[in-house]
Amino acid sequence: MNGDWDLTPDVSRKQRLGFDETIFCASKTPDQINRLLEMALEAEEPLLLTRLDREKILALSSELSGHLDYDEVSHTAILGRVPIPEDTPRVAIVSGGSSDVRVAREAARTLQYYRVGVREIYDVGIAGLWRLLEHVDELRDMRIVITVAGMEGTLPSVVAGLVPGLVIAVPVATGYGVAANGITALNSALASCAPGLVVVNVDNGYGAGCAALRMLNVMQRHSLHG
Amino acid sequence: MNGDWDLTPDVSRKQRLGFDETIFCASKTPDQINRLLEMALEAEEPLLLTRLDREKILALSSELSGHLDYDEVSHTAILGRVPIPEDTPRVAIVSGGSSDVRVAREAARTLQYYRVGVREIYDVGIAGLWRLLEHVDELRDMRIVITVAGMEGTLPSVVAGLVPGLVIAVPVATGYGVAANGITALNSALASCAPGLVVVNVDNGYGAGCAALRMLNVMQRHSLHG
Amino acid sequence: MNGDWDLTPDVSRKQRLGFDETIFCASKTPDQINRLLEMALEAEEPLLLTRLDREKILALSSELSGHLDYDEVSHTAILGRVPIPEDTPRVAIVSGGSSDVRVAREAARTLQYYRVGVREIYDVGIAGLWRLLEHVDELRDMRIVITVAGMEGTLPSVVAGLVPGLVIAVPVATGYGVAANGITALNSALASCAPGLVVVNVDNGYGAGCAALRMLNVMQRHSLHG
């Protein structure tokens, strides 16, 4: 009886929503992940894994983990041929401090898995505003800007006041005191006076990537009649 | 010195972000609103006003308020010719209980102001799931679905699991006990297991409308090259 | 004086409430648990132990722990002959993600200890709603449905809108950001628009099992006169 429940993946997700089920490894045992990798290898299907930390990847069957392209920063892995993104980036990912990068990269890897071109602009926190302002023209050309920010979470509001595309805020659980769990950055984005800023859960780089995909997929489908 | 500060509207917003500054009336005195209406009438520019409740509209100069198209449900007003929306709706607005309608209508009026066609589907709460399932095909054709929900806020998660377009959740401050201020509905949407759901502040129908506009504007600009 | 307090179990609980005192191991030292096991073995009484994690079971006297039937997933142990449940399940336990199983199993083992037949249906999260809808008829026949859900906790509300039996929600502390400690799932269940949904504490699979037992015991006693 111990732990061998049937895993019933959401097989129709691709056709329903436009993207595959992704393996959120934080809540799975190595055994469960091993089994999911085997199923995917057998079916010759690619797979994205998130929240796969170093201890857990070492606990996987090495035969299976050898098939993974692992990104240490974002704790993501891709099974199968790593897709080559399109040439021109349609999404920018912007972040402030060094601890935001792990979340920013989770969004980037999610989009890379679907071949979307991404422009990553890190270390442009608001404390030195000139660093962001140098990139405004570039950002104004993007369809989507994903802003990743911990601490007080100023970056999304400033960006959303400067660029016309869809701006998605990803709060980050970084800092200390009132900033410790990311709720301050979250609430700051939600309460933003910049109109039309949308928000996902704290640390949810994957969710921001999926939201961008939803929009890009819609654009693809409706590209002829806008 | 009493209260006559210069009002310096964000005049370049249209060209920067693609939409006009909107008057958030909840934090303005009738005098301030009168002045802004005069400025807009002189410049022969349309104007959207939100959170204009019944007491405040009665406190405006009747000469000015006579120019307003007022919607009692959403507490919004439009100055100038009320735009006629396009024929085919590109955005659906879905809500559950009767107290969500005031917020849903705020989003609808915001989009109407920019001539966007909107399909409003109200009273389809999850407690009677069949009511929502009857609309799934229609919702799958929309570019954007704005889901408006108070109480436990189940609706956005269910919709985001069923349709491929961009799904925006607007939590509503309704109910009592743990639901009273909308934070439960907010957190429910943020924590959703449905991938790519994005969220705005509690009661922020206007913000959801603006996010939809950002996406539709991008689609317009990029309609030829996907 | 160090740690050897008299343990005075609630000996009349069985006759008062209809079920035995259970050992909640999270707040007990291995020595205390050893003593309780000895007392039960001497009295030739069965015993249910909950929240007995792996480190703690290894710290018990191996002579005593050898008498335990241990379930790794739910961290429960049964002392004495493991009861064989009745043939026809009267309670269903439904859960969404893989991290909910440890809590769902705690409820299942609690009921199994009292020989109640349980139908376990896992991995039917709302993000792929079709998985739940396939089981609706089966669920409608149950006297009680225990729904176990972390993240945004949508599952209990949806189930309670579909089935007529008593529906008990067990929120789970899983996920991250606003979902981290299970309070979002808890509040979502409490604020549910589905009428008559009842709730227990976060992660309290044991409590949900006991509530089900209370109802089944009442039914047993009153089975002749409804």
Place this chain on the structure above:
Amino acid sequence: MNGDWDLTPDVSRKQRLGFDETIFCASKTPDQINRLLEMALEAEEPLLLTRLDREKILALSSELSGHLDYDEVSHTAILGRVPIPEDTPRVAIVSGGSSDVRVAREAARTLQYYRVGVREIYDVGIAGLWRLLEHVDELRDMRIVITVAGMEGTLPSVVAGLVPGLVIAVPVATGYGVAANGITALNSALASCAPGLVVVNVDNGYGAGCAALRMLNVMQRHSLHG
């Protein structure tokens, strides 16, 4: 466009869940309630209305409100012939202070609407424990005990330790300081060391009534085979 949305009641609720849709008046305008009353009168169907405060009942069409049996304490109204409850009570409702009665009565009226016999025992707060202990034998005979308590919410835990039936806690938003919004009473019930206590939202007397109905309906259906 102002406020005349179609109302689409959950018509299959009776057959799906075993009870009618009830009108939660707190989030409805008098016009909306008037329309719902008209629809019910035409269909010659009974109707339960909750959270109908004095101002709102006075704002209804007096022709329609004349058909209502109104209970000032619980702010509930029943349209149609008021049901006569069964002789022997199967549910007890127990509360402590005088401000809990409005919520206790909401549960009582919900059950009365479905003809369930209810035993109401009020003013038996824990500060004078003897008052509750005098009723223990009576309470032990009930299928269900609904405990209604504000302040620190001790009552549900004490009752659940004394009686074998299903015990439902309804926290009440009464008191001041840390007790003001009912969350202390809610958390106290959720964290109870008494096994199998189940909980509904703050002030949700209606929800507790519905949970009791779910259990009684199951008993009715399964009365022959326990």
Place this chain on the structure above:
Amino acid sequence: MNGDWDLTPDVSRKQRLGFDETIFCASKTPDQINRLLEMALEAEEPLLLTRLDREKILALSSELSGHLDYDEVSHTAILGRVPIPEDTPRVAIVSGGSSDVRVAREAARTLQYYRVGVREIYDVGIAGLWRLLEHVDELRDMRIVITVAGMEGTLPSVVAGLVPGLVIAVPVATGYGVAANGITALNSALASCAPGLVVVNVDNGYGAGCAALRMLNVMQRHSLHG
């Protein structure tokens, strides 16, 4: 015994801290305020009153209130000759939306009471960043910049990254949803990545003014030896 307690003002505050005791009217009855005004008039001493709303000033003895210079926006009053501020402003007060002005003006009036020159720059919210950037040179010359911001509270962090003087953040209780009580703006300022930003309580314009005074007084005393 009813309400006539002796009032014992903190008479040595001026010499200890460098400023007078101020009357915080929100927690005082009109009678108490009347008595304090009489005492000040008799002693021929000036007095600053804060949080004196319109109802309360009308409830004062009109003979006494006739001596007050009242500012409707900030709800402050000055008894005695209104001081003429110095020519060159040493403190700037910067705010975003229209609802921040009442708090900004409380700080301004506090400083005016002590003859400090103040430069008020309102309506320069971050959603239209160009409005603030136009004032950067002016702000860099100030000894102190008081930033007043509600909603998400971005303004203080941006200003503190641009100017070298002491920057004091005053969060404002404005907006709705997560912004409603000013805690989001407060936490945003506290968690700021801009170094050396200091913060006062929500809506505490008076406190920000006093902090500025502490610094200016120190500068006065130590002006010869820096």
Place this chain on the structure above:
Amino acid sequence: MNGDWDLTPDVSRKQRLGFDETIFCASKTPDQINRLLEMALEAEEPLLLTRLDREKILALSSELSGHLDYDEVSHTAILGRVPIPEDTPRVAIVSGGSSDVRVAREAARTLQYYRVGVREIYDVGIAGLWRLLEHVDELRDMRIVITVAGMEGTLPSVVAGLVPGLVIAVPVATGYGVAANGITALNSALASCAPGLVVVNVDNGYGAGCAALRMLNVMQRHSLHG
């Protein structure tokens, strides 16, 4: 400069408040504790140490720790001759579950240090109320009853409704979900409907002991004139 700050104990505390300064070890390094022990040994003064966990006592100089009487359950140590308590207990300490004992014992040891006779009654939680009721007569004779309770914290309210002496509630950080950090037990005690119940911080057994001492010292001083 590394860590060798002068320690300036509050030397007049005994004469001012009636009890010695106690060493709260949780926030001190082993070096700091070593120094304080040396100072006390030199001065031939007794000393009470709290929150001294096992790792830390092992990190002390063994020469110094050899002088300590250590209680593993409460993590307290007494330097010097362990006082023999008076014969007749004047304070009772009552607790529910097994995880409350560590806090109950901290109170007991604090009182023992001052020779106060203590009656310890553990494992009398409310879920089996009869266990407490058996002790009511004994408790009614006590000057002070310290109630120690985690989870939902019912015990203090029930005791305070049964006995006339001073009742002090010590909430305990035990349990899970809404009970995890002791705030539910704390708020339950603060909101108690039993009149005159007083409360100390979560887990603060030492504080409860000191409050009892304050009262006993006053009684000693005033024993002749009531």
Place this chain on the structure above:
Amino acid sequence: MNGDWDLTPDVSRKQRLGFDETIFCASKTPDQINRLLEMALEAEEPLLLTRLDREKILALSSELSGHLDYDEVSHTAILGRVPIPEDTPRVAIVSGGSSDVRVAREAARTLQYYRVGVREIYDVGIAGLWRLLEHVDELRDMRIVITVAGMEGTLPSVVAGLVPGLVIAVPVATGYGVAANGITALNSALASCAPGLVVVNVDNGYGAGCAALRMLNVMQRHSLHG
């Protein structure tokens, strides 16, 4: 059925706990209070009423309210001959700002009802510390000091560090921003570094008075043997 529940006062409270049941009027209707007053008048028993605001006393039967000694500041009323307190105060009540007086007076009136001599020292807030220090000698002679403080709640900690008697903190819901609901003052008292400070709920002057009574009653009973 409307609102005429039997009122079953806790008749044995006097003999059990040493004081009468008191009428907490905030949660009672005028009718309920009228009936309780009639019962007390008939029985020729005195009665203390708390939280009886001006509107409610005007809504009572004037014949009954004419028997009340009403205190406008504390919203308390005494039915029957107002007791004359003993000559020498045994309890001091100390408070800071003017808005604390309503709570301080509730404690004072509670004690007065039982003839306890009280020394009231108001307006001695910490911002002007000299005002408190002037009273230290007087306070050191008291058996009990009740400290009443809103805002940041510093007063209880400072007093508890200066006097040896039992110190009871009553937090007050005054101020704004983080101080608005009294929780900051409450937590400040609970977390105090001054040993043996005990705390009651926000605004609970009555509870502080009862705690003092418990201690004084014990002293009375045990005055001969300390």
Place this chain on the structure above:
Amino acid sequence: MNGDWDLTPDVSRKQRLGFDETIFCASKTPDQINRLLEMALEAEEPLLLTRLDREKILALSSELSGHLDYDEVSHTAILGRVPIPEDTPRVAIVSGGSSDVRVAREAARTLQYYRVGVREIYDVGIAGLWRLLEHVDELRDMRIVITVAGMEGTLPSVVAGLVPGLVIAVPVATGYGVAANGITALNSALASCAPGLVVVNVDNGYGAGCAALRMLNVMQRHSLHG
């Protein structure tokens, strides 16, 4: 792709704000810190590092860490010649308990890095008020007093009522129960009744140092004209 992002320090910070960018090590990997140290050594520029705990300094390249002056208490390091502070202190740092020293020292080291003379006065908690009062004259001569306090955070309010200079409160995350994460100390400082007290984030000694620097820099620039 793994983790080698360009680091783009805020190079104009010195000239814009008057102080260097500091390396907040808590969110950086050893590799990132190594690279920043190399860059600074090459450029022959000094550098301040904060939140560099013992494990992390051991994980640095020993060649590089050999250049650091490390303070174990505050977890700060200075690269380059350690500055010799000016003779006469202009800033005092005052703290209460032993666990506040780590934060107090972070402020001290920040100021030392800029050669500011600092007077450190530790272990003067409010529980023994005489210890603080002995230093009042000295503190009144300081331009700035940084108060560092955990637990209930009384110290800042008391100091701000006694001295005329700028008083900055740094709350500390110490203690347990309601004090555990420093929010009680934070709110206590924000709600202070002492006028003009300013606050920084919990544990933010560095921020308090920077705020002091802002003020001292302004004084330097404006020393001739007050």
